[in-house]
Amino acid sequence: MAESRRRVVVTGMAMVTPLGGDLERTWQAAKEGRSGVDYITRFDASTFPTRIAAEVKNFSLANYIPDGHERYGSAGLNAQLALAATAMLLESARLDISRLDPYRVGVYLGAGEGHQDLVTFMRLLRRAYQDGRIETPVFNAGAVAELDPVNELEQSPNMAAVHVAGFAGARGPNSNCLTACAASNQAIGEAVQLVRSGVADVMLSGGAHSMIHPLGVTGFNLLTALSTRNDEPTKASRPFDLGRDGFVLGEGAGMVVLEELEHALRRGATIHGEVIGYGLSADAFRLTDPHEDGRGAVQAMVHALRDAGLRPEDIDYINAHGTSTREGDAVETLAIKKVFGDYAYKVPVSSTKSMMGHLIAAAGVVEFILCLLAIRDGIIPPTINLETPDPECDLDYVPNEARAADVRIALSNSFGFGGQNACLIVRRFDG
Amino acid sequence: MSDQGRRVLITGLGIVSPLGCDLQSVWEQLSAGRSGIRRIEAFDPEGLPSQIAGEVIGYSARKYVDRQQRKALKVMCRDTLLAIGAARMALEDAGLLEWAGLDRERTGVVFGATMMSSELEELAEAAVACHDEQGQFSLKLWGERSIPTMPPLWMLKYLPNMPACHVSILYDLQGPNNTITMEEAASNLAFAEAMRIIQRGDADVMLAGGAESNVHPLRMARLCLLGDISTRNDDPAGACRPFDRDHCGLVAGEGAAVVVLESEEHARRRGARVYAELSGEAATCVANADRSWQVAVEAIAEVIRRALASAGADPEDIGFYNAHGNGSVVADRVEAAALREALGSKAGGVPVVPFKSHFGSAGTACGALEFVAGVLGLQHGQAPPSAAYREPDPECGLDVVHGEPRPLAVRSFLSVNFDRVGQCAALFVRAVGD
Numbered sequence: 019m020a021e022s023r024r025r026v027v028v029t030g031m032a033m034v035t036p037l038g039g040d041l042e043r044t045w046q047a048a049k050e051g052r053s054g055v056d057y058i059t060r061f062d063a064s065t066f067p068t069r070i071a072a073e074v075k076n077f078s079l080a081n082y083i084p085d086g087h088e089r090y091g092s093a094g095l096n097a098q099l100a101l102a103a104t105a106m107l108l109e110s111a112r113l114d115i116s117r118l119d120p121y122r123v124g125v126y127l128g129a130g131e132g133h134q135d136l137v138t139f140m141r142l143l144r145r146a147y148q149d150g151r152i153e154t155p156v157f158n159a160g161a162v163a164e165l166d167p168v169n170e171l172e173q174s175p176n177m178a179a180v181h182v183a184g185f186a187g188a189r190g191p192n193s194n195c196l197t198a199c200a201a202s203n204q205a206i207g208e209a210v211q212l213v214r215s216g217v218a219d220v221m222l223s224g225g226a227h228s229m230i231h232p233l234g235v236t237g238f239n240l241l242t243a244l245s246t247r248n249d250e251p252t253k254a255s256r257p258f259d260l261g262r263d264g265f266v267l268g269e270g271a272g273m274v275v276l277e278e279l280e281h282a283l284r285r286g287a288t289i290h291g292e293v294i295g296y297g298l299s300a301d302a303f304r305l306t307d308p309h310e311d312g313r314g315a316v317q318a319m320v321h322a323l324r325d326a327g328l329r330p331e332d333i334d335y336i337n338a339h340g341t342s343t344r345e346g347d348a349v350e351t352l353a354i355k356k357v358f359g360d361y362a363y364k365v366p367v368s369s370t371k372s373m374m375g376h377l378i379a380a381a382g383v384v385e386f387i388l389c390l391l392a393i394r395d396g397i398i399p400p401t402i403n404l405e406t407p408d409p410e411c412d413l414d415y416v417p418n419e420a421r422a423a424d425v426r427i428a429l430s431n432s433f434g435f436g437g438q439n440a441c442l443i444v445r446r447f448d449g
Numbered sequence: 450m451s452d453q454g455r456r457v458l459i460t461g462l463g464i465v466s467p468l469g470c471d472l473q474s475v476w477e478q479l480s481a482g483r484s485g486i487r488r489i490e491a492f493d494p495e496g497l498p499s500q501i502a503g504e505v506i507g508y509s510a511r512k513y514v515d516r517q518q519r520k521a522l523k524v525m526c527r528d529t530l531l532a533i534g535a536a537r538m539a540l541e542d543a544g545l546l547e548w549a550g551l552d553r554e555r556t557g558v559v560f561g562a563t564m565m566s567s568e569l570e571e572l573a574e575a576a577v578a579c580h581d582e583q584g585q586f587s588l589k590l591w592g593e594r595s596i597p598t599m600p601p602l603w604m605l606k607y608l609p610n611m612p613a614c615h616v617s618i619l620y621d622l623q624g625p626n627n628t629i630t631m632e633e634a635a636s637n638l639a640f641a642e643a644m645r646i647i648q649r650g651d652a653d654v655m656l657a658g659g660a661e662s663n664v665h666p667l668r669m670a671r672l673c674l675l676g677d678i679s680t681r682n683d684d685p686a687g688a689c690r691p692f693d694r695d696h697c698g699l700v701a702g703e704g705a706a707v708v709v710l711e712s713e714e715h716a717r718r719r720g721a722r723v724y725a726e727l728s729g730e731a732a733t734c735v736a737n738a739d740r741s742w743q744v745a746v747e748a749i750a751e752v753i754r755r756a757l758a759s760a761g762a763d764p765e766d767i768g769f770y771n772a773h774g775n776g777s778v779v780a781d782r783v784e785a786a787a788l789r790e791a792l793g794s795k796a797g798g799v800p801v802v803p804f805k806s807h808f809g810s811a812g813t814a815c816g817a818l819e820f821v822a823g824v825l826g827l828q829h830g831q832a833p834p835s836a837a838y839r840e841p842d843p844e845c846g847l848d849v850v851h852g853e854p855r856p857l858a859v860r861s862f863l864s865v866n867f868d869r870v871g872q873c874a875a876l877f878v879r880a881v882g883d
Contacts, residue, residue: 065592121733121751131564131609131630134667137586143569143576144584152569154666158496161670170671171870175564175609175630180870184736189748192734192872193638196609196630204627211645215454217731232588236596237604298651300557300626302617305524305605317554317623321651435605436614438626 026213027447029287030111030275031387032103036072036268036374039081040106044384045391047373048399049420053252054374055266060230068244070251071230072268072375074099082106083185090181092168094132097178099271099380100226104182107222107273111287115187115220123220124190125183126209128201129271130227130379132173133234138164178226182273190218196379198434199339201225202272203382207296207440209276219281226271227379235267241306243343255376256403257340257369258347258411265341268375272383291390295326295429295443305436307345312353315339315431318439319357322429326443330358333365333443335398335428337385338415340369341376348410350431355413366423368416372402382432386442389428393446398423454648456728458881460721461543461709463535463658464821467503467702467808470534472542476825476833479807480854484686484836486700486809491664499678501685503702503809504664505531513537518619524602525615528565531705531814532612532660533619539656540620543709543721550719557624557652558613559643560707561635561659561813565607566667574598612660612705624652629813633773633866634732635659636706636816637874641730643710653715658707659817663810672701675869677777687837691774691803692781692849694840699775702809706817708824724824725860729760729877736871748873749787749865756863756875757791764795766879768857769832769850771823771864774803775810778842784865785845800855801847802826802862806836816866820876823862827880830857 034040036054037047047054054072063069079087082102090101107113115123142164146157171177179194191212197204202225209221229238238244245264247254255266282289298321301314308315323330339350347369355362370388377384392398397420404417427445434440464470467485468478478485485503494500510522510530514537522530536558540546575595581587605611610628617626625646629635636659643657663672672678679698681688689700716723733755735748757763773784789796804819811818826832831854838851860880867873 062588063592065589066596067592121755124732125734134566136591139667140572140576140579140586140591143572144580146569147573147576152573154492154569155495157569157666158494158670160496161667162497162673165670165674167674167676170674173564174632176632176635176868176870176872179631180734180736180872183734184871189733189735189751191638191732192631192634193642193732194630195627197613197626197628198608198610208627208642208645211649215645215649232591233604236591236599239596240599240601240603241605242601298557298625298627299554300614300617300623302553302621302623302626304618305602305611305614314623434610436608436610437617438610438614 024214025279025292026210026276027279027282027292028274028290028390029277029282030107030113031290031390032106032110033272033384033387034074034099034102035270035384036074048370049397051400051402051419052373053402055251055254057251058230061232063235066235067239067246068235069248070254070266072266073230074270092172093181094172094177095228096130096132096226097181100129100178100182101185103271103273104185107275108186111275113275120187120189122190122218123188124192124212124218125179125188126193126205126221126223127179128195128205128225128379129178131175133231135169136232182222186222188222197438198436199378199381200432200434200438200440201379203432203440203442206383206386206442210293210296213276213278219278221276222273223276224273224383225380227377228269229378230267230269253403255342255372257342257372257401258408258415259404260406260408262342264343266375268377270377270384271380272387289447291393291444292447293442294445295322297322297325297441299439301437303437308349308433312349312356314437314439315350315353315433316356318441322441322443331361332427333429334425335392336365336367337389337430338367338369339431339433340371342371351411351413362413366398366416367413368399368401370399386430389430389444392425392428396422396424456713456726457644457647457710458713458716458726459708459724459824460711460716461539462821462824463538463542463707465505465508465531465534466704466818467505470508472825479822479833482834482836484807486685486688488685489664492666497669498673498680500682501688501700502664503700505703510534524606526565526606527662528562528660529612529615531662533615535658535705535707536616536656539707539709553621554623555652556622556654557626558616558622558656559627559639560613561629561639561816562609562612563630563661563813564609566665567607569666616656631872632812632868633815634868634872634874635813637864637866637876638732640876644727644730647710647712653712655710656707657710659814660705661812661814662703663701663812664703669701679776689776689806689809690837691776691806692842692845692847693838694842696776696778696781696842699777700809702811704808704811704814704818706821708820723881725827725878725880727876728879729756731755731759732874734872745871746783746787746790748871749784749867750790752873752875753791753865756877760877762877764792766859766861767799767863768859768861769800769802771819771862772801772803773866775805782844785847797848800832801849802832803835820864823864823878827860831855832857
């Protein structure tokens with residue numbers, strides 16, 4: 019089945035993460051096992067149950083797009099992060115879309131939703147709340163008078179994709195998906211399918227997300243999903259460790275160029291790897307919890323292996339979803355054992371969320387790129403803060419220090435709130 | 450060039466709309482050219498420039514959920530509640546609801562949806578608690594006093610992926626599951642993605658659709674702020690008049706529609722009733738930096754050409770054009786110009802049906818509602834008349850079906866939707882055997 023289809027290679031990659039403003043700085047920090055988690059500075063979180071997060075430090079779009087960044091001044095943070103990554107991406111991929119058929123170059127992102135202007139929203143609501151009920155005429159008139167139309171438009175979850183397309187000059191299929199924490203893996207997978215099916219030759223794909231805003235932290239705190247280890251920020255994200263108590267919010271963006279192989283070879287592009295497997299599934303179980311048998315995670319990994327035409331033993335490294343939640347890490351471990359059998363104990367598995375927190379919709383693409391870098395440099399990034407083993411999590415998680423290893427093929431897992439699962443398999447390109 | 454994979458057939462339809470919540474009522478209203486646009490009833494719309502919408506009246510999601518699953522209704526907001534009714538109808542219509550042969554690992558869901566707005570009442574106490582005695586907002590007070598007033602699952606109720614997730618949970622559908630968040634292009638993109646998933650063999654059956662409600666004070670205020678909205682509050686049924694001389698802006702809407710897409714082989718094997726074939730799709734984007742409705746004509750023209758090519762169809766093969774047509778003067782004229790550019794001299798001969806005149810603009814769900822309406826048209830061999838259309842806008846110069854349903858010379862339609870920043874998606878559907 020796989021022989022006749024169009025092959026899809028990665029010819030560019032870029033990211034902006036809590037570990038660094040670009041790919042090489044992020045990679046250096048990941049190899050050193052540094053944590054990007056610290057106290058929240060974006061807003062006053064001093065009375066929130068969680069006061070820590072992994073922020074992108076000193077982010078300014080002007081550093082990435084010196085000429086013309088003003089055009090995107092009113093864009094939301096998700097779109098700005100995506101644009102910063104895209105600017106570096108086009109540079110690194112030496113991709114000039116004006117020389118191609120722009121309708122065969124598309125964009126597919128898993129970029130997050132923005133958020134309501136909380137201060138204005140609360141003022142409007144408070145004013146409208148009279149005698150124990152919301153007087154909607156009061157709210158309506160206030161909203162129309164006081165909300166900022168540009169902000170309302172820019173917070174929509176389609177905007178990052180349109181800004182990226184406009185910046186790059188890509189006129190082909192343009193899409194954005196949101197499947198919580200699986201979004202950018204799924205975006206990459208579907209973008210690969212668009213190239214395989216012949217609809218596009220080049221896709222710019224990836225994602226961007228920041229939920230480090232008051233309503234984001236509130237929402238996750240209400241779900242009791244976040245770590246509250248506020249006195250030790252750098253120790254808070256501890257996937258697979260017995261003392262884990264929830265995930266740590268991160269933020270950032272990652273972008274890749276996915277290109278049909280012959281197209282890439284013709285233009286002499288640098289090829290970082292080939293996407294050979296994509297697997298999808300739904301837990302169809304509960305909104306907040308993974309299926310206790312890990313059935314969705316198992317199916318997604320099995321489908322990705324089948325798509326790639328591989329046996330489990332062919333995988334040299336697994337970048338785990340590994341969010342540092344009690345149940346999630348245990349179920350992922352179980353699922354890996356079900357798919358990999360005895361080999362589960364031999365294959366290195368690491369969670370880079372231990373260092374950069376959880377980038378939610380953007381997590382998948384950043385971890386996908388880390389897999390490509392592991393292949394490139396023969397180094398597996400570690401799971402930091404793994405101090406006390408959890409008997410339920412007994413695999414080789416590459417604890418605390420990066421490891422030299424010959425990685426030819428890597429698997430990247432992403433599992434979303436609500437049960438969507440997306441796995442990608444990437445292989446070193448050797449012709 | 451394009452995927453020569455399996456054919457994808459339409460075998461089930463479900464709709465929750467301002468014109469009704471079953472196929473027969475919806476078709477009766479459509480073929481009579483009636484509009485579902487009324488003064489908003491869900492809340493007092495006073496204070497909004499536009500106080501009318503295509504609102505779903507008298508819908509109860511409880512009817513569509515088995516008793517033991519009803520507690521899940523509490524964590525669903527309006528968009529999701531609309532979706533689960535449409536999904537159940539589609540499964541039932543396809544004969545899949547009780548069918549023991551359904552392989553749930555090979556059945557998935559792809560919807561268009563967007564970030565939903567919190568019910569205002571849920572945040573009322575929080576809004577009071579976060580203001581100090583001088584009436585100043587304080588994040589410290591928010592953290593201390595507001596967060597504890599909110600329901601634990603508050604955020605999950607409003608995430609865009611919730612309609613697709615709840616449907617997968619209600620029916621144990623373990624196949625590919627995705628949510629496309631591309632405003633008015635979202636549902637068309639969702640249908641196209643579901644089609645590719647079946648073509649490449651990752652699923653046999655996909656529920657494709659969309660769900661959105663704009664009948665919410667914050668969403669209405671937002672639409673009013675974005676502009677191009679009709680304020681013809683004294684004539685709701687005549688407020689949305691796409692391509693008409695008196696068009697004056699879009700009208701908000703809400704609804705959900707879900708379609709069962711199925712590989713031909715799977716449908717034939719189980720003897721499914723087949724409505725039509727989803728035979729082509731395309732998507733384009735010409736980013737529109739000035740943020741107006743002036744979406745480049747070129748992007749829409751190109752999406753039309755590419756969708757036809759994808760279906761192997763010529764302009765003569767278009768039974769009717771299922772328009773974006775939202776009633777905005779600028780958007781209508783841009784779309785008309787694009788149709789003329791793509792089809793040349795053939796454009797004037799294509800019957801045009803703007804279903805937003807019946808439903809209003811239900812954002813990410815509009816493509817799904819219009820898809821189901823279009824398939825009903827194919828089933829009855831008629832293009833239903835536009836609601837409220839009287840006199841042509843001479844600058845549009847299109848043959849808009851109005852007055853009476855028009856018998857179809859060719860049983861097919863081309864559906865186009867686009868959003869205000871330049872994202873476009875098109876689908877081509879034809880009756881099987883034609």
